[in-house]
Amino acid sequence: MAILRIPEQRTTITDADGVRAYLERAQIEYERLPPDPAVPADAPADALLAAYHGTIDALKARGGYVTADVIDVRPDTPGLEGMLAKFSAEHWHDEDEVRLIVEGRGLFHIHPADGPVFALEVEAGDLIRVPKGTHHWFDLCGDRRIRAIRLFQDPSGWTPHYTGSGVDRGFQPVCFGPSYIAPAAPPARA
Ligand SMILES: [Fe+2]
Numbered sequence: 159m160a161i162l163r164i165p166e167q168r169t170t171i172t173d174a175d176g177v178r179a180y181l182e183r184a185q186i187e188y189e190r191l192p193p194d195p196a197v198p199a200d201a202p203a204d205a206l207l208a209a210y211h212g213t214i215d216a217l218k219a220r221g222g223y224v225t226a227d228v229i230d231v232r233p234d235t236p237g238l239e240g241m242l243a244k245f246s247a248e249h250w251h252d253e254d255e256v257r258l259i260v261e262g263r264g265l266f267h268i269h270p271a272d273g274p275v276f277a278l279e280v281e282a283g284d285l286i287r288v289p290k291g292t293h294h295w296f297d298l299c300g301d302r303r304i305r306a307i308r309l310f311q312d313p314s315g316w317t318p319h320y321t322g323s324g325v326d327r328g329f330q331p332v333c334f335g336p337s338y339i340a341p342a343a344p345p346a347r348a
Pocket residue numbers: 249250251255294295318
């Protein structure tokens with residue numbers, strides 16, 4: 159289940175209904191699709207796409223997506239730093255950003271036109287649709303692992319338009335997933 163934080167309001171939402179309601183107001187579609195036990199998360203990409211074809215076809219029919227692929231990022235992925243730098247600067251797309259997470263975790267920051275920036279930490283089983291034109295950026299969590307099915311309306315795939323605003327630099331890409339260890343509280347003063 160995704161975790162949603164609004165740093166400006168010092169608010170964290172962890173209950174499913176609360177996360178859904180907040181995302182709905184921000185026009186971000188969110189669904190939980192528990193992983194298919196018949197296909198391991200580390201199955202070859204073709205097998206994964208075949209296993210999820212029902213979900214993929216339904217999404218294609220609804221959103222006009224024409225292609226689907228699998229993005230697979232690990233700590234030892236060649237060129238990882240360059241790849242992450244492309245994701246982690248504020249940008250938008252001419253098409254929706256649709257991701258079904260099948261393994262690992264990641265952190266979307268969404269910058270709505272009429273509200274504060276919020277962070278959405280996604281994990282396996284989370285399906286997110288960020289509408290075209292929405293300003294956002296993305297970081298991996300500390301374990302630097304994510305595997306996700308992506309859908310595209312443009313067959314040429316992922317094309318970002320960078321805002322160059324620098325807003326992204328004001329937000330720490332801190333995940334709160336299972337491996338998060340809270341910073342130690344400062345010692346109490348006598
Ligand atoms: Fe994006």
